[in-house]
Amino acid sequence: MSQQLKTMGVVGAGGAGFPTYVKASARVDTYLANGAECEPLVHKDVELMQQYPGEIASGMARMMELTGATCGKFGVKEKNARAVEALRPHLASRSIELLLMGDFYPAGDEYELVYLATGRLIPPAGLPLQVGCAVNNVETLYNVERAMQGQPVVDKFLTVAGLVKRPSSFWVPIGTSFREVLARAGGTSTDDFALMISGVMMGKICFDLDEVVTKTTGALIALPRDHSLIRRETTSNEAQRRIGKSACDQCSYCTEMCPRYLLGYEIQPHKVMRSLGFNKTGAELWNPWAELCCSCGLCTLYACPEDLYPREACEDAKSDMRAANYKFKQEAPVRVHPMKEGRRVPLKLLRRRLKLEAYESEAPFDPAPTKPARVRIKLSQHVGQPARPVVSPGQRVERGQRIATVTETELGVDLHASIAGHVSSITSDFVEIGAENA
Numbered sequence: 001m002s003q004q005l006k007t008m009g010v011v012g013a014g015g016a017g018f019p020t021y022v023k024a025s026a027r028v029d030t031y032l033a034n035g036a037e038c039e040p041l042v043h044k045d046v047e048l049m050q051q052y053p054g055e056i057a058s059g060m061a062r063m064m065e066l067t068g069a070t071c072g073k074f075g076v077k078e079k080n081a082r083a084v085e086a087l088r089p090h091l092a093s094r095s096i097e098l099l100l101m102g103d104f105y106p107a108g109d110e111y112e113l114v115y116l117a118t119g120r121l122i123p124p125a126g127l128p129l130q131v132g133c134a135v136n137n138v139e140t141l142y143n144v145e146r147a148m149q150g151q152p153v154v155d156k157f158l159t160v161a162g163l164v165k166r167p168s169s170f171w172v173p174i175g176t177s178f179r180e181v182l183a184r185a186g187g188t189s190t191d192d193f194a195l196m197i198s199g200v201m202m203g204k205i206c207f208d209l210d211e212v213v214t215k216t217t218g219a220l221i222a223l224p225r226d227h228s229l230i231r232r233e234t235t236s237n238e239a240q241r242r243i244g245k246s247a248c249d250q251c252s253y254c255t256e257m258c259p260r261y262l263l264g265y266e267i268q269p270h271k272v273m274r275s276l277g278f279n280k281t282g283a284e285l286w287n288p289w290a291e292l293c294c295s296c297g298l299c300t301l302y303a304c305p306e307d308l309y310p311r312e313a314c315e316d317a318k319s320d321m322r323a324a325n326y327k328f329k330q331e332a333p334v335r336v337h338p339m340k341e342g343r344r345v346p347l348k349l350l351r352r353r354l355k356l357e358a359y360e361s362e363a364p365f366d367p368a369p370t371k372p373a374r375v376r377i378k379l380s381q382h383v384g385q386p387a388r389p390v391v392s393p394g395q396r397v398e399r400g401q402r403i404a405t406v407t408e409t410e411l412g413v414d415l416h417a418s419i420a421g422h423v424s425s426i427t428s429d430f431v432e433i434g435a436e437n438a
């Protein structure tokens, strides 16, 4: 059955893109559904849970059966009462427990969720599997259920928010351009905007409207170009380092608010900031304090009173360590910080700090279909080997038809046409399909 997930193209839809058939082949005692959704302005998982509770619960039951898990827990925020009530009967009938969570960031981090659900602490830099757990995002579970019914992954569910006229959540064929996705949400109220892809905390900035939706795109958030978040995202790495070197006063707020530090991992971004003072040698003394950073962004975007860039310093430090083939190993036991609960960051405060309150709104499900004129399906949109095309230019394809594949032994999944039409172009990066009636 797990092979079916590979041929139907199921990967982690929450952003990781890890092939789901690998998780389905593992043995665990506890299966966790991640419906925590804590990126500001993103509401697609909430809408999905309201619309498809039966499919999601059924997908989870299938994963529990495949992995031998005897305990299932479903994490969802208590504030999302409609989603909770929609899920409740479907979970109860399958003996899956509801795990009601507070409205904090980052509640959906796997380390946090595993600890909250089981009291187990994942080994430093480890995986949930090492403590007998597996975690899947709710959209992935929906895709698992569909795959088991023979339906490949061809659409992506996402939220479009910010400066658009109709903030909403809807399905789009994979490979649809950002331009067409924004138009589907009524267009933007100004031309002077930038996009944050999949979230403002952990997502990436984008100015290219010809970029396309992949299996891991969770949201498009349009913000004014002069918004402080966009200004910070577009500050050059060199300027970030220069400002950090001269302005960091080692107050250590970044460390004291770091969720991984509070869970007991040896991550201390204020010490990593000291590495900015070195050019040729010396930084390696401080870089190891970055190894266990998960790039949640809280230190840079919430904690630092000077608006510095400790997350980015951690990312640079990790890349330096990779280049030097050095891997830090935490020897001390992981012990939860006594102040952990008191230092949680409520979403409301986070939105205020990020100056996003004006853009917060519901993003209701819009059932109308999205009909792009063409789609560009990337051959590499999952962890592992890129898929190899099995179609030719000019060939007619049906929606759902396999267009690219990986071998049985390669890590990766097959890709499928997300619209019916003709293959208009094949490159080393993508297969492009023009819609039949465009």
Ligand code: SF4
Binding pocket: 247, 248, 249, 250, 251, 252, 253, 254, 255, 269, 270, 273, 303, 304, 305, 306, 307, 308, 309, 310
């Ligand atoms: S919070 Fe900012 S100023 Fe304080 S130690 Fe961290 S980076 Fe430096």
Ligand code: SF4
Binding pocket: 254, 257, 258, 259, 260, 261, 267, 269, 292, 293, 294, 295, 296, 297, 298, 299, 300, 310, 311, 314
């Ligand atoms: S981004 Fe900052 S707050 Fe988040 S895990 Fe890394 S160091 Fe900690």
